[in-house]
Amino acid sequence: MKKVFLLGAATMALGLPVTAHAQTQNETEASEGAAQAQNQPQRRATFSTGVARARDLLDSAISTSTLAGDEIVELSARSTSEIFRAIPGMRSESTGGDNFANMSVRGLPIALGGAKFLQIQENGLPTLEFGDIAYATADNFLRADLNLAGIQAIRGGSASTFASNSPGGIVNLIDKTGDVEGGTFQLTSGLDYETYRADFEYGGHITESLRFHIGGFYRQGEGPREIGYDGYKGGQVKLNVTQEFAGGGYFRFYGKYLDDRTPPTAYAPVMVTGTNSDPVYSSVPGFDIKSDSMLSRYYPAHLALGNDNTTVETPFSEGSHAKMWSGGFETRFNVGEWSVTEKFRYSDISGNVIQPYILTGTMPPLPPSIGSASSLMGMFGVTGIGYATGPNAGQMIADPSTLNGNGLLAIMTTPAVNLDSLDNITNDLRISRVFGIGDGKFTLTGGFYKSRQEIATTWKYATMVSEIRGDGEAALIDMFAGPTQLTENGFLGYSGVLIGGQRHDRYDLTYNVNAPYGSVNYAIGKFAFGASIRYDFGSAKGTLWGSSLTPAARFATNDVNGDGTITFPETRVSTLPYGDPAPVDYDYDYLSYSVSTNFRMAQNFSLFGRYSKGGRANADRILFAGYVDTTTGELLRDDAAYDPVRQFEAGFKYRTDALMVFATGFWAKTKEHNINLDRSYRAYGLELEAGYRTGIFSISGGATWTKAEITADALDPTTIGNTPKHQADLIFQVMPRIDTDRFSIGAAVLGTTDSFAADSNQLKMPGYTMVNAFVQYRPIEHWTVMLNANNVFNALGLVEVNDSYIPSSNVTTARVINPRSISASVRFDF
Template sequence: MKMLHLMLGGSLAVLATPAFAGTAPANADKAPAAKPAEQQAPAAAPKKESFSTGVAKARDLLDSAISTSSLDEDDVLKLSPLSVSDLLRDLPGVRSDASQGEGYGNISIRGLPIASTGSKFVQLQEDGLPVLEFGDIAFASADTFIRFDAAVGEVQAIRGGSASTFASNSPGGVINFLSKTGLNAGGTVQTTLGLDNRSYRLDFDYGAPISDTLRFNVGGFYRRGQGPRSIGYDGQDGGQIKVNVTKTFTGGYVRFYGKYLNDRTPTYGFVPMQVTGTDANPSYASIPGFDMKRDTLLSRNFNTIVGLDEKNALSTQNVRDGQHPIVKSAGVEAQFTLGGWSITDRFRYSGISGSIVSPEFIQYAPAPAVMGRVGGFGGTLTYATGPNAGKAIANPATLNGNGLLAAATYASNKFNSLDDVTNDIRATRSWKLGEGELTATGGFYKSRQNIDMTFLWSSVIEDVVGGGNAALIDVRAANGLQITQNGFYGYGAALLGGCCRQTTNAKYDVNAPYGSVNYRIGKLAIGGSLRYDMGRAQGTFAEAHGFSSYDINGDGTLSDAEKRTSRLNLTTPGLIDYKYNTLSYSLSANYRVAPTFSLFGRFSRGGRANADRIVSSRYIDFATGGLRLPNAAVDHVTQAEGGFKYRTASTMLNLTAFYAESQDTNLDPRNGQPIDRLYRAKGVEFEGGYNRGIFGITAGATYTSAKIARDGVTPKLVGNTPHNQARLIYEVTPQINVNRFTLGAVFIGTTGSYATDENSLRIPAFTTTNAFVQVRPTDRLLLSVNANNLFNTTAITGVLDSTIPAGGIVQGRTLAGRTVFASARLNF
């Protein structure tokens, strides 16, 4: 019955379309690709004058009380991002940690917290529907399942505003990846080679009208190679293909589309850093033999994770799979008119599965200290894997020039099903009312998100050396006892006391009616919108406690390591069974002072339902499935914003002041403790652009002052600044276009921040520079060289330690060092 309800909305639109008149496709391609510089005048206005994401009706931005930004294909070619989260660093107001690889990024907007991982308060969308209903599913953040390639025409982002009411679970904002639809006949083939790294990528796209009323588009990418960091093997292997077909008719259109993503990329994890100085003024550096901007624990000498699966049966997982998302999706979008109403319906089914292997919890310490921790103090070390397997390590104190070992816990987690079924139908109509115009919108949104996944862990001892040459190490105690088995200390999170191994199988149903009204009279427009989300979660949860024994290698004898195996308690799983509902609203006013200038203000309150995070953090009573903390199901974000927008033929300027209060019920991955907090943030956001002659520049900056206003678990943190929250983030892109030549750079930076909520250890400021040179030998051919992080800046995005430890070695994350690519792009 639930599936029937989901499909009904999509079916109505498709069945009804031939009979009604309508408008141009909502996701139509942008204008044809820009001509070479010598054939065109400088841009006469901002690239995008209207906006369709997170709003009731696309309008000129000077008539809309929203804060928006967009990136088109040309912008992305210049930025040359290493991942989706790297791309989002170039959007004003967006805080994006792009250090983990292609996915698994942390994304937020305007001072809203990233207390855990993922994009809790920001929804990532493809063509107007969410990639995942919840953007912060543990180890399965939404950016893991989306790619930017030649089939994407534009990325639109709305910050705050009506995002609270025109999408579920998105009070901070919506970032929407819009596909090309073949409106403009032509195609693209682009090949990209790594000049200082072993990587190769091919992007392609082609779209065209088939007839006056039928068109199609197909595109995607394939890549293979090691990638930007030295891992010793081809960790990037896979690609994506997307296709859509659009049928237009008098009054509307219907579009069918599909996507297949199957991609493998490395997950880099935390790396060791040497820290000197004080907490307030630290100095970070790479340790001998290990470059924190280039190296990782991933290695050609460690290929297989061994442990038990969700049924407590023996399983193996290939470390080289890294982040391995598999997405098979199909959908339909239709627009038509009925009785004066413009009706739009979007329906999509996404079959989502895959896995992730990632080095997560790591202690980097001198070899004797690690040996002592695992019970091998005074014993011996032997290589367990690699070219030196079986060879004793004579002098551990000088191992690899740094004398360190890593006691590492690897996540090897399976996404059995993150399937998502979504339908969003809305109707909009405008009337003349008095001397003004009234626009009303009503809609209904329904989705069902599966979260069926298993967290498998293994604990290993590994040496610390770069170049993809790390090896597993066997530890033997002084009394001869073999502590490890082929480098494995235990088959579970043995280094963490046997915690963390768990399996969740739950379904989350969301139903949300919504509506809005907007009245425009003369220069003034006022509006309001409401959304009422009703959700239900049902399922089971099982976890492991402590250790049991399992003969992993089947030799009939239990080794010391095999006695540290984690088994799930499958006989009495916990229940998940609760309902929630929440009202979101937004009120706005916009005044167009002049054709080039407008003022706006908005007040919003949006809800964000919590999913698996409150299961893991024990906010669920597993005996009944209900909530232990009544308010844990939904966190709210209350926002006020106001500012002005200015636009002329050569200049664009937006300035917005904002204030936000956000609740967060979560799980802290740093220590496994629950989170129950209220945050407050205030600040100013700037976005601008200027073009004159051959010179152009765009820029954005966000100043934020954020505090922990309440903490129900650790009250002493009240008044502190949230970790990794910088006062200022900014991006600047100057460029020069001369005939067939373009030269420019993208500067993205942040001021310093605190490593943890305790506000002791500081993380330094940084600015990365992505430079680009483009040459057009002919009208159809573009040759370019892009340098990501040109000056090899040390850009630290996170540190786990709250203070400098006695040994001076901390766990941290960094952006990749300098990475240079050359590409050739042929348009036809």
């Protein structure tokens, strides 16, 4: 039935090549670059993200990549962060879900997740001001669908001075704006997994000067992993309306509504044998690490005390629930010979995140939380265990050593995080003018950026005991010490018992960011010289409450389930100590600059070089970490306010109608302040991007070789000289395709060499290569039938391993890429 009902499946619309838009003179600079990028591999498009004015790439001293619709199709990606893996120089550690991807560029560190040094934008403004907010990374609130015209990415370069908090680079998702008449309706279904999706988009002119575009999607289903229920449910709608002005310029209003639930890809158990330098990873019996998940239909709702210290139930089906209302406008017009661009957006952002989490035994001083049932029973003095939930609820387990064929238990420290408010307001005003000076052209640009980012979240923990079983059928386990029951319906405590009741925290913060900036560029003959500067100054104000700051709040007694009886888990309840608040009240400022030169040696060849210094203001990641005075709210160390990044890059660009080759050597040095981190890093390497087209065949791709090193560590000097965790020597992308009138076929080969699981450089994560593929057939005009396959050969790709060395139990936990998934789509263009 599902093969007939072809209703939306993949996490993104993958079947529709985005048609190159014939941009009008009045269109935005951002849309110009994305739309014209359909000319791949020639890369003749101008590029506008993170620069003063849109220019031909061979006239710009920047390292960039552009993805248009047809290239996105051939990736057969299942999430936005998977799309980013096709960008040379970019690490996107995606497990296939729509959340919590770790992203960075050119060896810059990924310390505790998210995209700290990289800014993710939508139509030229950031989705979130900070890319590594705990449990609220920018990709949580991004969905790629048929609204997407293309993606522009800049690595390093002028990203430091044309956006705040983006020294590593910018990735900008650009929407269609209705300049091409027509629309699309598409139905998609998973063939070997259960998720169904419907997409639509339509745009066109209302009058000669007024046009619009609207589109969105809705989906529902379990997804590519076995979790036992519909983990995917929701969608989004986007709308924009553009009024063009006589004589040039435009005004555009746009809006977005997102309400979508997705299942987080949590750490899951995996066997590891061999040696630290040559480990062998495999599934534990009864649990396939590729396709199973620690989520289960038999997990009851998470219980803990909420914002008002009363019981809150959070069902696991909430998963990662992203909610976003946003609206804004952008305009461009001329005042005399000056060009003025104004962009404004307000976003109302909130949501929830719940996922099981298993601490591992090699994270001292924490006790082990996964292992044989007998070892965990002995640790807690347990004499017997039984099923708390599921079809066998109430039954004792006679022989725990044979449980599910693996004999394993997990004590899960499970967070349920309320994203109470991530609202932000952003505004970017820019003016620019070109002067004729001598035989050259002098471009002067100035602007002011202003944003306000709220971060109001509540962390609630519960500790649960679970068996290890796949197919979404794991049950919670009750533990008994003689006649005493230590758990209640599988809960060992309504707090983070294994972490001493800490991290039951709440913070309500507002970050203000202000940044005047400017640039000059002088082009004469074959040479262009540029310089830009940005001065960021801002503030962080708000209040913290939590058991992490107040030990007395870590374990209290509370009748959580309201039955009038206090059980052992109800003596392990964390509370929010509202009588013991900690303020946050500090200011910061830093200066960024960039200087460059470009030499257009020939029509098809140019050389460039650039030196930049930028910075990233720290947000919630330095809270509860000893960097902020809990009495005054001021910083205990001024250098913790922001982390500087210095970069040098030089390279060449060669482009003909059939061949494109861009190569860049890079060097970067950065500092990092984070939870339990006070470090410096250095990285250097070589980045290559190339494309070739002949007749019906084309191929594009890239490779990035990186050598990265920890150069200083104030907290753990033993890591100095080591390679940062997850940093591979080589990442690569190869994307061949064939296009004819009737059909298109292509693949995306995405790979990485091995890397270390932790900064101690002991346990390795093996490299892997993932192959995606697609086939499109157009039987008649307006109709297309498509197949998309993600991870065709079902490769095991480890993204994160939660141990620094092989534990004695040979069981660790890891996050891995999704298993093979195949979807079919039918599309009608009208």
